[in-house]
Amino acid sequence: MPGQIDWLEIPAADTAKARAFYGGLFAWRTDEFGGDYHVIAHGPAGAITPAEAGFTHPRVYFGxxxxxxxxxxxxxxxxxxxxxxxxxxxxxxxxxxxxxxxxxxxxxxxxxx
Missing domain, CATH: 3.10.180.10 (2,3-Dihydroxybiphenyl 1,2-Dioxygenase, domain 1)
Incomplete structure (x- = not known):
């Protein structure tokens, strides 16, 4: 549906620490998609990914x-x-x-x- 949030990316300086944090907080599990990009398997549609210049806050994708x-x-x-x-x-x-x-x-x- 247009305008609906379809995907979320959470940037992290250390994706392993971020996966442990969100796993502990929300019981999220992740699957590696490629490189250091980890798709959230038990939680919202999205991923935990390395932070980079200009990408230091969660990013939402509207359909x-x-x-x-x-x-x-x-x-x-x-x-x-x-x-x-x-x-x-x-x-x-x-x-x-x-x-x-x-x-x-x-x-x-x-x-x-």
Whole structure:
């Protein structure tokens, strides 16, 4: 559904410590997806991932049926968006900021997902 939160990423300086913390707090379990990216298997749809410059707070992904149209509308409303990126077998994403600079991302699932 457009506008629904479809995914959450929690950045961490130490993903092992973060997985232990959230596992202890919420009983979340994680599965390694690749590299140091850990999908939450028992909890919200999302992942614990390494923090990086400009990505130090949780990132929410809002669903959209048409990512290009959403990016175009976002820009008309004064927001900013990076280029749309394909995530093979998953869909397409775009990291964005609203008109006040608040970061969020858009997610369009792959056909048939």
């Amino acid at each position: 959209t049926d048409d990512i290009e149209a959403s990016v175009e509308r976002l820009r008309e409303l004064g927001g900013r968006s990076e280029d749309v990126q394909a995530v093979p077998g998953v869909g397409r994403i775009a990291h964005c900021h609203d008109d006040q600079g608040t970061p969020f991302s858009l997610f369009e699932p792959a056909p048939g997902s």
